Amino acid sequence: MDKELSELFPELEKQGGSRFVDMLVKAWLLDGTEEWILVHLEIQGDDTRGFAHRMLQYWYRIYDRYEVDIVALAVFTGGKNQPRPDQYHKRFLGTEITYKYNAYHILDHSESELIAMANPFALIVLAAQKALLLGKIPEKELGEERLTIAKALIQSQRYDSEQIQRFLFFLKTFVYIGDPDINRNFDKEIELLTGSQKAMGIIDTIKMLAREEGLEEGYEQKSIEVVRKLLLAEKFTDAEVANFASVSDEFVRRVKSELKK
Numbered sequence: 001m002d003k004e005l006s007e008l009f010p011e012l013e014k015q016g017g018s019r020f021v022d023m024l025v026k027a028w029l030l031d032g033t034e035e036w037i038l039v040h041l042e043i044q045g046d047d048t049r050g051f052a053h054r055m056l057q058y059w060y061r062i063y064d065r066y067e068v069d070i071v072a073l074a075v076f077t078g079g080k081n082q083p084r085p086d087q088y089h090k091r092f093l094g095t096e097i098t099y100k101y102n103a104y105h106i107l108d109h110s111e112s113e114l115i116a117m118a119n120p121f122a123l124i125v126l127a128a129q130k131a132l133l134l135g136k137i138p139e140k141e142l143g144e145e146r147l148t149i150a151k152a153l154i155q156s157q158r159y160d161s162e163q164i165q166r167f168l169f170f171l172k173t174f175v176y177i178g179d180p181d182i183n184r185n186f187d188k189e190i191e192l193l194t195g196s197q198k199a200m201g202i203i204d205t206i207k208m209l210a211r212e213e214g215l216e217e218g219y220e221q222k223s224i225e226v227v228r229k230l231l232l233a234e235k236f237t238d239a240e241v242a243n244f245a246s247v248s249d250e251f252v253r254r255v256k257s258e259l260k261k
Contacts, residue, residue: 026039037069037070038071039071040058040072040073043075043077046079051085052086052088053088055099056088075105076106082105086102086103120167128174142175143179146171146172146186147186150168151193154193
């Protein structure tokens with residue numbers, strides 16, 4: 001409900017700000033009724049200053065517009081010691097308000113705990129954990145971490161072929177690795193695990209899904225913009241730019257050559 005949501009905070013756009021609820025979703029219950037609820041999902045990095053107050057603002061503006069039940073979930077993605085506010089409280093001269101909401105940190109569960117869970121979102125959380133390692137460990141090691149998630153997905157035997165392909169598409173774009181050799185190895189390992197040696201390679205499948213979702217071109221364009229800005233800063237080597245932007249050295253050289261034209 002992105003369009004409806006942006007209308008709730010017009011002053012932010014006027015002020016040139018970009019603060020908005022990350023996602024607002026309309027979801028129907030499965031008990032046979034026509035009742036509907038709103039799910040407010042907020043993703044928050046390291047800086048949590050004023051976060052609880054913003055959560056309250058989002059709640060009362062959304063509720064004032066729709067007057068339906070809202071379930072709010074804050075997902076924190078910072079370091080282990082990141083503050084995780086789960087309520088807002090204000091009191092003044094006998095008047096007070098407390099707003100509590102669901103809060104979860106992607107580091108709340110260990111890798112072994114997440115792999116053992118039947119909930120498919122456990123693997124998404126695990127992928128988010130690995131994404132925190134981008135630029136901090138060698139790509140080869142990150143590739144092994146990514147492969148561990150893919151193996152857990154396939155070996156669980158809980159999902160059909162299309163679900164596996166779509167999750168792997170998410171995994172490959174979220175935990176992005178630019179080294180083609182690592183990606184080819186990932187492809188081979190997946191084909192061995194699925195027994196589909198003659199089937200379309202997972203990388204080709206991912207590209208197909210990207211075209212379906214209209215994301216492939218946008219994702220590459222975003223990477224180009226990031227690399228271009230880093231190069232124009234003239235503070236980093238090509239290898240550092242590739243590392244920071246999570247792309248291959250060849251990708252950086254290609255963008256660099258375009259800048260010289």
